[in-house]
Amino acid sequence: MMEITLTCTECGSGISIAPTLDAKSCECKICGKEHNIYFTPEHFDGVLKDCPCCQRQDFYKQKDFNRKLGVTLFVTAALLSVWIFMSPYAPYAVAPFLVLYVFDFILFRKLKPIGICYKCNTIFRNVTNIQDIHDFNHEMNDRIVYSDHDFKGEHLDH
Numbered sequence: 092m093m094e095i096t097l098t099c100t101e102c103g104s105g106i107s108i109a110p111t112l113d114a115k116s117c118e119c120k121i122c123g124k125e126h127n128i129y130f131t132p133e134h135f136d137g138v139l140k141d142c143p144c145c146q147r148q149d150f151y152k153q154k155d156f157n158r159k160l161g162v163t164l165f166v167t168a169a170l171l172s173v174w175i176f177m178s179p180y181a182p183y184a185v186a187p188f189l190v191l192y193v194f195d196f197i198l199f200r201k202l203k204p205i206g207i208c209y210k211c212n213t214i215f216r217n218v219t220n221i222q223d224i225h226d227f228n229h230e231m232n233d234r235i236v237y238s239d240h241d242f243k244g245e246h247l248d249h
Contacts, residue, residue: 092109092135092137092217093109093110093134093135093137093139093215093216093217094107094109094216095107095108095109095110095143095213095216096108096214096216097126097144097211097213098211098212098213098214099119099121099122099126100124100126100211101124102119102121102122102124104119104120104122105214106118106119108128110130110134110135110143111130112130114130115127115128115129116128126144128143128144129143129146130143131143136219137219137220138218138219138220139206139218139220139224141244142208142210142211142213143213144208144211144213145208145210145211145213147208147210147211147235147241148242148244149208149209149210149231149235149241149242149244150207150209150215150224151207151224151225151226151228151232152204152205152207152225152226152227153205153207153226154198154199154202154203154204154205155202155203155204155205155216156198156202164191167187168187168188168190168191169187171187172184172186172187172188175187203216204218205218205221206218206224209232209235209236210235225246228246228247230247231246234247
């Protein structure tokens with residue numbers, strides 16, 4: 092079954108929900124804000140066609156990895172690299188990045204892809220039609236976020 096994590100518009104925390112026919116809203120456990128949701132029968136089959144939160148059809152896929160953890164690992168490798176560069180072991184200053192590269196390569200092979208709504212950043216796991224969803228497109232993101240353009244599920248190709 093598809094797992095859905097909404098992003099609260101008030102406080103930014105995640106709200107985990109499972110598709111059910113009788114669900115019309117969900118409440119953030121942190122700030123108490125109510126969010127309207129609408130599930131279709133496709134959601135029960137794991138098919139991602141429209142977002143239950145904003146009803147948009149524009150999604151992208153990426154690997155299921157915490158972005159904050161990724162940035163933290165990169166900054167740690169950079170600081171460690173500078174520290175090694177200042178030591179007598181300067182020729183090995185690139186070693187933290189090589190270790191991080193191998194770690195990233197292993198994770199890339201192991202982690203499953205997830206779908207994310209461009210408009211409301213809702214995360215969808217266990218999507219059966221994930222191969223039909225395109226990778227992140229910066230131009231689409233900018234048009235959706237800054238001018239509220241609706242692509243109606245069509246991918247922007249140049």
